[in-house]
Amino acid sequence: MRRKFIILIMIVSSYSCFEQDKAPFLVQEVTITFSNIPLKEALRKLEQELDGLVFMYSPSSFDSERKINLSFEKTTLEALLERLFKEDDISFLERKNKILLKPKNVGNEEGL
Known part of the structure; x- marks a missing residue:
């Protein structure tokens, strides 16, 4: 019984360490091409x-x-989103695994 408990502790600890090492999405680099697809489809492709x-x-x-026809190589997600939304006034707010895309004139959202 004690042995199973120790193994369980080790598994949980290693999982916690793995999650802590994961960089925020906005700073992760992406290499991707969007070939004349709708913006919503480009966002799905990024997901x-x-x-x-x-x-x-x-x-x-x-x-x-809006159709997107762009290519990115080793570009941070934040820079990629800034380019995708160059024509719009959109801000990006990251909370855990979610990125909220909203007009810049809207107040901050809590509880994501």
């Missing part, structure tokens, strides 16, 4: 590329159907 990432946004915040 698939960066395991665990979830974008949260209101469809009325920006034109999610």
Whole structure:
């Protein structure tokens, strides 16, 4: 019984260490190409590329159907998003595995 408890402690400890080492999504580098796809599809593609990432946004915040035709190589997610939303006034707020995309004139959201 004591042996099982020690093994359980070791597993939980190693999982905690792994999670702590994970860098925030906005500073992670991405290499990706968007070939004439809607912006909402580009965001889905990023969610698939960066395991665990979830974008949260209101469809009325920006034109999610706008076609994207861009390529990025070893670019931080923050720089990539700044380029994607160059025509919009969108800010990015990261909380755990979620990135909230919102108009810059809207107050900070809590509780993500």
